[in-house]
Amino acid sequence: MDTTPFDFDGLREECGVFGVFGHPETIQLISLGLFALQHRGQEGAGIVTFDGETPHPHRGHGLVSDVFQPEKTKDLRGSLGIGHVRYSTSGNNSTSDDAYRNLQPLFLETAFGGLAVAHNGNLTNSDSIRKRLLDEGKGFISTVDTEVILQLIAASKESTLVEKVKDALSQITGSYSLIIMTKDMMIGVRDPFGFRPLKHGELNGATIFSSETCALDSIGAKFVDEVAPGEMLIVTKDGVTVDDLPQKGKVPISGCVFEHIYFARPDSLIDSKTDFHAVRIKMGQQLAKEVIQAGGIHLDYAASVPDSGIPAAYGFSEESGVKYQTFFIRNHYVGRTFIAPDQINREKKVRMKFNPRRIFKGESFMLIDDSMVRGTTSKIIVAMAREADLGEVHMGLSSPMIKHPCHFGIDTPDELGLIAHNMSHEEMVKFLGVDSLTFLSLPGLVKAIGGNGHCTSCFTGDYPVGSLGK
Ligand code: SF4
Numbered sequence: 047m048d049t050t051p052f053d054f055d056g057l058r059e060e061c062g063v064f065g066v067f068g069h070p071e072t073i074q075l076i077s078l079g080l081f082a083l084q085h086r087g088q089e090g091a092g093i094v095t096f097d098g099e100t101p102h103p104h105r106g107h108g109l110v111s112d113v114f115q116p117e118k119t120k121d122l123r124g125s126l127g128i129g130h131v132r133y134s135t136s137g138n139n140s141t142s143d144d145a146y147r148n149l150q151p152l153f154l155e156t157a158f159g160g161l162a163v164a165h166n167g168n169l170t171n172s173d174s175i176r177k178r179l180l181d182e183g184k185g186f187i188s189t190v191d192t193e194v195i196l197q198l199i200a201a202s203k204e205s206t207l208v209e210k211v212k213d214a215l216s217q218i219t220g221s222y223s224l225i226i227m228t229k230d231m232m233i234g235v236r237d238p239f240g241f242r243p244l245k246h247g248e249l250n251g252a253t254i255f256s257s258e259t260c261a262l263d264s265i266g267a268k269f270v271d272e273v274a275p276g277e278m279l280i281v282t283k284d285g286v287t288v289d290d291l292p293q294k295g296k297v298p299i300s301g302c303v304f305e306h307i308y309f310a311r312p313d314s315l316i317d318s319k320t321d322f323h324a325v326r327i328k329m330g331q332q333l334a335k336e337v338i339q340a341g342g343i344h345l346d347y348a349a350s351v352p353d354s355g356i357p358a359a360y361g362f363s364e365e366s367g368v369k370y371q372t373f374f375i376r377n378h379y380v381g382r383t384f385i386a387p388d389q390i391n392r393e394k395k396v397r398m399k400f401n402p403r404r405i406f407k408g409e410s411f412m413l414i415d416d417s418m419v420r421g422t423t424s425k426i427i428v429a430m431a432r433e434a435d436l437g438e439v440h441m442g443l444s445s446p447m448i449k450h451p452c453h454f455g456i457d458t459p460d461e462l463g464l465i466a467h468n469m470s471h472e473e474m475v476k477f478l479g480v481d482s483l484t485f486l487s488l489p490g491l492v493k494a495i496g497g498n499g500h501c502t503s504c505f506t507g508d509y510p511v512g513s514l515g516k
Contacts, residue, residue, distance in 0.1 A: 240275025330361025
């Protein structure tokens with residue numbers, strides 16, 4: 047069942063995580079932090095706090111504002127806690143009662159006390175580890191790969207929590223940004239490739255972890271630094287210490303480029319001088335350079351497919367001198383629709399969300415979107431543009447062709463569901479009904495993002511983690 051009916055043809059982020067250590071208003075801070083991270087997962091949300099000895103968990107399906115109603119969270123006490131917003135690629139992703147057990151943070155009573163974990167990522171060897179643990183007589187309370195991490199930590203023979211975590215992480219492959227919590231310790235850790243983000247913040251002496259800096263801003267916390275790939279930040283009442291996973295620096299840094307293209311909120315910082323909005327403008331500028339270089343088309347206006355295409359369309363307009371124009375008006379009230387998903391087809395959904403302005407008869411438009419996955423929504427958008435009697439409809443994407451699925455925590459169709467895997471450029475132009483179609487080149491994307499250390503596997507099929515069998 048399509049549970050997020052208006053985000054049906056894009057890549058979807060899997061999760062957002064947030065943690066607070068050492069603040070009397072932990073529950074409020076986590077609620078606000080998760081609210082700021084809502085774009086990273088709308089399927090469910092959860093929190094676990096510790097009040098010295100006793101854990102206080104609360105989880106539920108739906109948006110943060112639904113799950114964290116005051117009457118449901120008033121008894122969650124403690125000065126440390128972790129939270130999670132979920133969109134799943136692993137385990138049951140429906141909103142059924144059965145799927146409730148897959149909501150995070152996961153919590154387990156262990157020989158060394160209560161242990162909670164919030165995970166953003168996707169393990170590539172969880173099935174084989176799960177089978178081994180089941181064969182050894184262990185039981186599982188969920189079907190998500192995150193529980194493999196929890197069980198491995200609980201089962202480790204090492205003597206300290208830090209060593210148990212290292213022991214567990216040495217056995218897993220894939221992507222993970224984790225916040226791990228016991229009653230008196232919190233650990234923030236990123237896999238050595240750095241696929242998914244994790245930021246370190248500070249608020250009045252309390253330590254904060256967050257997937258993005260926008261959530262630090264939302265509680266008035268200072269952004270200290272990112273947790274580096276392969277780095278562990280260990281937080282106790284005595285302060286913060288840093289430790290490294292053995293693989294740190296020994297594998298290629300592979301931050302997901304889709305954080306830059308689409309996932310991260312535009313106001314989140316990449317570093318102290320750059321936010322994601324600025325990078326997306328550069329992608330649009332680069333796209334314009336490539337369109338100009340190819341030549342052969344006349345444009346009256348550049349317009350975005352809102353909202354995610356807006357900064358790239360600005361950049362395109364800036365670089366090309368083609369006037370920016372608002373063409374599609376987005377209905378901001380669509381969301382959890384009042385019509386059951388199975389009673390409404392894709393075309394109606396797109397028409398509920400977007401409507402073109404019908405005053406540009408005969409004009410030539412470049413419509414700019416961030417990415418194309420299946421192409422089915424783009425086809426409807428182009429048809430709507432044609433209905434508005436535009437002269438020419440060109441389409442530009444501020445990312446390269448997605449030809450391969452993601453195995454590191456992003457929900458993508460398999461290869462057969464990806465338009466760029468199955469069609470030639472000419473076939474895509476025909477299928478979409480556009481006058482021209484331009485994808486940003488991979489070198490152009492890398493140039494716009496700057497620096498090294500990005501995963502681009504869904505464009506290239508070249509995966510940085512060797513074995514992807516689960
Ligand atoms: S394969 Fe694509 S979506 Fe997945 S982590 Fe790499 S860049 Fe991101």
